[in-house]
Amino acid sequence: MNLLKLADKGIEKIVNSLVTVAMILILFIVFFQVLARFYHFSIGGFEEFPTYMMIVCTWLTAAMHVKRKGHISLNLFALFIKDLKTTKIINIITTLITAIAFAIFSILALDVIRYNLEMDYTTAGLKMPYWILMGLMMFSTIIMTIYYTKDIIVGIKEVIAWK
Amino acid sequence: NNDSKETGGDKPVKWIMSTIYTDPAGGDITYKSLGASMEKFIKDVNEKSEGRLVIEGFYGGVLGNANDGFQQMERGETQIYYGQPMSTIDKAFGVWNIPFLFTDYEDVKKVVVDPDGEFFKSSAKLFESHNSILLSMGVGNIRGLLNGKHEVGKIEDVRDLKIRTYEDEIVNSFWKGICNATPMAVGDVYTALQTNAIDGLEFSADSIVTRKYYEVAKNYSDINWQWANGASFVVNQEAYKSLPEDLQKIVSECAWDAAYFQTENSILDNNKALETLESGFGVTVHNLTDQERQTWIDYADSISNNIRTTVGEELYDNIKKLAKEGSK
Amino acid sequence: MEIGISALLILILIAFGMSVNASFLAGAIIYLLWSGTSLDSVASTAFFALEKSSILAIPLFMLAGSLMDKAGIADRLIELADALLKKFKGAMGATIPVASMLFGAVNGSGTATISALSKIMLVKLTRMGWDKRYTATMLACSASLGYMIPPNMNAILFSSVANVSVAALFMATVIPGVIWGGLLMIINRIIYTKWYHPKNAIGHTEFTAITTNEVLQDKESGYWSNLFKALLRAIPAIIMMVIIFAGIYSGLFSPTEAGAVAGIYALIVGLLYKTLGLKNIFSVFKETGQSMGSFMIILPMVAIFSRYLILNQVPQTIAGGIASITSNVIIIMLLIDLILVISGMFLDAGVLILVITPMLIPTAEMIGMPITQLAVIMFVCVGIGTVTPPMAMNLFIASKASGIEITDMMTPLKPLLLIGCIPVLILVTFVPEVSLWLPRILGFSV
Ligand code: NA
């Protein structure tokens, strides 16, 4: 369990540093693209880099947001249902649906990754292999599945404790 | 794909077909010969198969761009793709886009649009490793040059121009050596021409008319530097093979009918576009002299080694040979 | 049939508090399993949904907005708005829409606008005796001016699903935006006494602006020297407006790239004026990067579901449905408005633009409405959507910044929404020239 916690912390740290660097790169590469056009020099295929950085950042930070409940949600039913236990049970059910959805997504992602690896597909400019980029997407959805599953277990334990 | 395999007997087979070309929606097909040929294909198949094979068409890239659309067909998420097989999918697909492979629509018609021709057969082989079958090839279009600055004849004339390019190895390697090549999304081109962020772009005459670029740039030259193999019917292999033989035959025949249809109409469109640009919109259309064109071809030859290695030497030589022999 | 019920299911899941992105994913998967459609395209559709350079505008403008806020550029624009309005009654309330428009001229997002302005303005107006419930709501209602005044991130998104010129769209929203801002100022002038109580003012504020109107009228000359000083201090921001405007329209950079230029500029200004420290800078990058996952992840999940909306011809069906109800153009236009306003209650700006636009384009074409005008209608509805619960992003941000409950914002929201925002929607729906005149005289074919 401690090892898992350590891994969890490690991942968060890596993701945080990675997105910081990625955002700096996104800003500066797009800016250099403007300069490059103006002064007629080439940034050699790097035009596409910011887009893929953005994709990777989106998926990775999406996984981190599960932990701090940072995903956009509305919770209309909370306006009508004030009962704590009912709320908790609804919460467990929606989390379960979410976890299953992301688990299915991860399996489907594996197929696409395998396919892109087999066909050796790469991005147009920098020739980055698609399977690696898609691999990061799958990594994120696996992490999300794990976090949601953990939330379900914690929730169920709470429900059991009521009795 | 499940749809096609599970159906035997009475239940009609349903196929999804995608393209980036505009939906002619049964209306006037002037300058819409690509979308119209797909519409014709779908209508013909649905009729001739008497409803046993129903194809539903999705136009305008709603299911994804050219790259994405081809790959969806390859994976069986859709069954037919209509358009250009991009070199980003397979470097070998760049072979049709060798600069100056064809400079004349009639040559393409003679060499390419022929089910028994060697050119088509050699081209079809390239799809085997992509889980797909090339059904037919139409004339597609040939690309000239539009610019807002001055008349372009010989190759030196583009040296002072900012020309829009896009993410494609052949396009980039060709243009970056002779002008200020600026990669740009096609959606930004009109404004960029208007504000002089670019001076021009290589494009087909009929698309210049439909996208109204003539409003913001007034010089067109038929440099015809590249044939865009943009009218290929490509079907997913399993989807095709799971059809009974008579339906396979209907699909193949209708694909060729549509290819002939596109060929006739695109040639008409091109001629009409050139005429309209000049007489209707005040664009100066310059037809290159043989001498002028030779300056371009010489340049293309000087950089051909690169492209030859990229697409594969054997393939390059073969296709080049077939194109040259047929064009005579 | 299956697709309709799945759509309903998505709404139910969202209502039960499931995250918006997971609701769309689950809805799509349920639809596929139920209708027996292959699931093969789910992951690839999700991946490629973000592979568009136009979407890059979102993180770029968020970065730029944050950097401008931290560099003090937002502060100086607020001061300028304050100095401009000094002569008018209830002026500080009106500085909110004006500052939003000024800030809008250097950034492309409503979210960035309200985030940058709320921190400063809430504190200052509260100290002057303004009711926080009102200022928070006014901030939320004015935030849309941040993109109605170009550059406009929503226009970039819109152009990724419809074939229109971004530069023309930028011009199309200027007049509606100014009218919108003007209406908010007029409403403020009428109702401000209800929300402004000078006796509640806490001591002195560094703002030169009015605490009482009497002081103002006496110091007629002070107005101009004050405005001049504020203008001088706002020079970095004004230069930025010029760079962005001239850059986009001379073709030096694209509207998306403008986000990066603005960000670099703010970085330089912040370093020159020593308002930005290294630590600040890093935290801006880190926070913006981290926030991406929470809302950008909605885009791929919506893309999965909308693929099946398209495959099931839902957009055409809705368009046909509208057409089958009536052939009366006025009623069709009202129906478009209604669909958008209702969708805006539930959907976020990006989703609204990316999902609803393709549905409405056939209808617009049928009644001969120019796509540029449809876009402006769309943008006004996006703005209205940000203040209409349940999904009211700008109310959420204002509530978070002010500590005011959403329910307490409903009283000031009513006049601002009904007299300030809805009339703008009616105007852009029925008077196309409000949107089309400016792009047309500038030579765009709209
Ligand atoms: Na703006």
Ligand code: NA
């Ligand atoms: Na809303």
